[in-house]
Amino acid sequence: xxxxxxxxxxxxxxxxxxxxxxxALAVSLxxxxxxxxxxxxxxxxxxNNTQGVLVPFGARTVAPAIAVQTNPNHRGVLLYLNVTAAxxxxxxxxxxxxxxxxxxxxxxxxxxALVTGPGIYSYQMYPGLPNPAAALGALTLAQNGAxxxxxxxxxxxxxxxxxTYSLAASLVL
Numbered sequence: 665x666x667x668x669x670x671x672x673x674x675x676x677x678x679x680x681x682x683x684x685x686x687x688a689l690a691v692s693l694x695x696x697x698x699x700x701x702x703x704x705x706x707x708x709x710x711x712n713n714t715q716g717v718l719v720p721f722g723a724r725t726v727a728p729a730i731a732v733q734t735n736p737n738h739r740g741v742l743l744y745l746n747v748t749a750a751x752x753x754x755x756x757x758x759x760x761x762x763x764x765x766x767x768x769x770x771x772x773x774x775x776x777a778l779v780t781g782p783g784i785y786s787y788q789m790y791p792g793l794p795n796p797a798a799a800l801g802a803l804t805l806a807q808n809g810a811x812x813x814x815x816x817x818x819x820x821x822x823x824x825x826x827x828t829y830s831l832a833a834s835l836v837l
Contacts, residue, residue, distance in 0.1 A: 701737050703813070711736045714835050718817055721830035723749070725821065730831070732762050732816050738835035740790030741811050746832075747782045751825025754778040757787055759807075762814040769816050774807040778822065790836060811835070 699710035719728045735741075745757050759774040774789050785804040793808040819831055 708736050713837055717832050719831035723826050723828045725824045725826050727820050730817050735811050735813050738811055738837055740836045742834040743787040743817060744832045745785040747829040749828035750781045751827045753822030753825055754780045755827060756820045758818045759789055760816045761812045762816050764814050773809055776805050
């Protein structure tokens with residue numbers, strides 16, 4: 665009796681030789697289970713807490729264009745505004761829901777107070793937070809609410825003076 669080769673079709677590499685019928689079989693099977701969540705059209709991988717940069721550190725005189733964000737499976741978000749050089753007027757951070765049909769930002773889920781100086785400002789929206797949060801701790805603003813599937817952030821400038829800052833986000837399960 666002859667052996668049967670198992671070959672990787674992508675690389676052509678022989679992975680294992682299996683005995684033909686009647687011979688002993690000594691093969692181990694490796695599996696990798698991944699949680700998938702249905703999003704209404706297809707399935708996405710389930711993510712753990714994750715973070716990213718929405719606006720890289722730099723000097724600006726106008727509000728930056730921030731890409732619309734897609735929430736894979738998180739319940740809330742924490743935004744970090746890091747201001748190192750302040751102009752005049754001030755900055756306002758807004759978290760908005762995006763209409764999934766038109767792509768229009770139509771609901772302000774969270775609007776921070778006017779930022780007028782250097783510092784690190786943090787804004788959190790998460791289900792179950794008291795409104796207003798009784799103990800903010802290091803948070804600038806905490807808002808009760810769920811993060812929608814499609815959302816966006818904005819840093820509005822009150823005038824055309826130069827501000828140096830970055831905006832980052834942590835998506836929280």
